[in-house]
Amino acid sequence: MEIYQLRTFVTVAQQGHLTQAAELLHLSQPAVTAQIKALEEEVGMALFERTTGGVMLTRTGQELLPRAQSILESAKDILNHARHLKGQLSGKALIGVSLTPEILKLGAWVARLTEKYPLLDLRLQHGVTGGILNLVRKKELDAGFYLGKNPYVNVNTVLLTELPFVIVMPKGWESRVDITVPKELGKLPWVGISQFSSLHKITAELWRELNISPKKVAECDHVNTILDMVCAGVGLALARADEAQVAADKGLVTIVPGICKLAELQFVYPADRVGDLILDVLLEELAAVWQLGPASPH
Structure with a gap:
């Protein structure tokens, strides 16, 4: 055996x-x-x-x-x-990264790790959040950042924060429908979201909540590209509240009032890696940067 x-x-x-x-x-x-x-x-x-x-x-x-x-x-x-x-911690950690470094507090996290563990070979791989979760599930990534709910029992998650998303539309489109009536938003085209993007599920949940089934135009898998499509007049979409406000202040988009969708930003890793020394230091420094309590992963 x-x-x-x-x-x-x-x-x-x-x-x-x-x-x-x-x-x-x-x-x-x-x-x-x-x-x-x-x-x-x-x-x-x-x-x-x-x-x-x-x-x-x-x-x-x-x-x-x-x-x-x-x-x-x-x-x-x-x-x-x-x-x-053997002494000093060494080894390789391949981390999936999505969204922007500022949102993930990536710089501060990497700085702490490289200062404390100079022999740790830390490698960052950018990708779509849904793809990152799947690669973690298949153990092709050691860990990663994921936006949304985790459906896999063999993947553990650490909740970092909840990011607010709002609906944005091209400037001037607010006159096409009554934007105070959520169901009216279904009469306008929306930017299509790739199924590999976590925004796909979040957007689908929102549509169910609003009881709409709008026409989808084009298809994107990157958050910044999606917002660019809205600014260009392609259609409506969900955008992070902070980025949406910047675009609105520049007169590029209109934020639909009264609707906000929260999305969980999580750190994910294979469940069977619990107790692994490298994972332990990744989690320890992550908790310090994000000021997390001692709550257990789920």
Whole structure:
């Protein structure tokens, strides 16, 4: 019985699906199937049974899962302790970044990390927030910043703040409809939002709340581009309240009064990285910069 077999067993149990587990483990599905079969042959009992939607643990699998998880935790503790014994913290951390550095307080965070841990190889990768969350889920990123709600059980989140978003429209469009009546906003075109952008879900939630289904024009995946489209007269969109106010003060857009949507800005990381030394220092310095309390991640 090998550690990698137990890791595969636990991942399949958590995902309930061989293909999804293979994706997270960066293995082929046949390789995952072979590891599970080898483990079942060694214990002499079936660990999973197939269902229409994937696989589920047998009674034996349910009994063995907590022990397998405990063994993996012990193995991780041994590695962490060995790294601690070597002295100065070192290693690589690949972080997904979205929005602007000022919003994320990125400069202050990176400065603290590089000063305290000079051997830490910190790499920042910019992307769309939805893509960042997916890469964290697949463990292709060690952590990242995400705007919106996290639907994945194998990803932990730390709430940093809530960002207010408002509806903006091109200057002069306020005369086309009665903007004090929310449903009237559905008669105007809106800038389309890429499904990979967290604003896509936030905008969809807002449309449901307002009971509108407007025409979508073009499609964008970057917040700044979306606001530019509104300024250019393409259509309505959600924009961060601070950026919307700057554009409104310049006479470029009109802010629809009385409507504000809050979006959660979160730091996300794989749930099974809890206790990892590098992750611990990332979280520690993040908490200091954001002045976070000792609340547990969720």
